[in-house]
Amino acid sequence: MKIGNLLLDGQVCTAPMAGITDKAFREILARQKPALIMTEMISDQALLYENEKTHFLADLTGENYPVGIQLCGSNPAYLADAARILAQKGACLIDINMGCPAPKIVKNGEGSQIMRHPALAAELVTAVKNAVSIPVTVKMRKGWSAEEENFLQVGKAVAKAGADAITLHGRYREQFYSGNADWESIARLVREVPVPVIGNGDIFSPQDAQKMLMETGCAGIMIGRGMLGNPWLVGDTVTFLQDGKMPENHRQQELFLTMRDHLQRHVQLWGEKKGIPQMRKHLAWYVKGLPKAAQFRQELNNQTSLQEVLILLANYEEELAKRRLHT
Ligand SMILES: Cc1cc2nc3c(=O)[nH]c(=O)nc-3n(C[C@H](O)[C@H](O)[C@H](O)COP(=O)(O)O)c2cc1C
Structure with missing residues (x-):
């Protein structure tokens, strides 16, 4: 263009x-x-x-x-x-x-x-x-x-x-x-x-x-x-x-990697105090439609540091992986 x-x-x-x-x-x-x-x-x-x-x-x-x-x-x-x-x-x-x-x-x-x-x-x-x-x-x-x-x-x-x-x-x-x-x-x-x-x-x-x-x-x-x-x-x-081809499902493959990357870049840009509350909306959009997304969002609201949110993400990723194994 x-x-x-x-x-x-x-x-x-x-x-x-x-x-x-x-x-x-x-x-x-x-x-x-x-x-x-x-x-x-x-x-x-x-x-x-x-x-x-x-x-x-x-x-x-x-x-x-x-x-x-x-x-x-x-x-x-x-x-x-x-x-x-x-x-x-x-x-x-x-x-x-x-x-x-x-x-x-x-x-x-x-x-x-x-x-x-x-x-x-x-x-x-x-x-x-x-x-x-x-x-x-x-x-x-x-x-x-x-x-x-x-x-x-x-x-x-x-x-x-x-x-x-x-x-x-x-x-x-x-x-x-x-x-x-x-x-x-x-x-x-x-x-x-x-x-x-x-x-x-x-x-x-x-x-x-x-x-x-x-x-x-x-x-x-x-x-x-x-x-x-x-x-x-x-x-x-x-x-x-x-x-004209529909690509493979990148979202599924890259979701958590991208969430972490986005989170880290955002906190680097804005600092933890402003950055973590601002990132809540992005993370909520990323997990929309996933099992237990509501619970994840609720827990996210209580986290205030980068480290805490990274741990929450890791736990959520693990939980979703386990669910996939059992279905
Ligand atoms: C939260 C939000 C913020 C937006 N901020 C701007 C903006 O700063 N400048 C602008 O021209 N449009 C802004 N828009 C409008 C979008 O650029 C776009 O025109 C609109 O969302 C329609 O496109 P979509 O149906 O693909 O969302 C905003 C829209 C939303 C939902």
């Missing part, structure tokens, strides 16, 4: 996810060889006001794979200044968030609120394009609500302003994550804008990805919730799209 002057290897992108796609998880995802890995959204103002945590979130040191940084903001001058800083951090592209539905974001005039102001959307793209030489992309929804559906208008406006690609999540802001993503809207955008469209929403299997590519004609696909606790979905999708 080509985005502006950037040639990406493949069509599978991983979604920006706040509180989830930090460096530790990106390193886990990178092994699955997606074409593009996104950071979580980074606030332009927090970056400009030298907020330590924001700089930490935008740090790409040691990441030798294509990482795009997503920016969140609504002031063209701030967004441009923040983009300049981020381009120096080694991002392969800058994405502008026009899809976040969270109340605290839209109240600020950011995220999906920007879609209500197509001229501002274009202005933001122009400002960032003028500030950096790397590609600039936009991630958006279908509009604020069914009454305010305007993704074609906004899509055309940002493409005209120089956006090098557009990711469309086929839902309205008012839907948050409810209902089904509307892939027909992705197909409509593909027909109407001259830049690559990355389709997003409800890809939970490699077959879903293939179906979206075929039904919509989009240039690439983006996976979000499906990769939570299941980074293998990304690699399996890459393989399936390349040679």
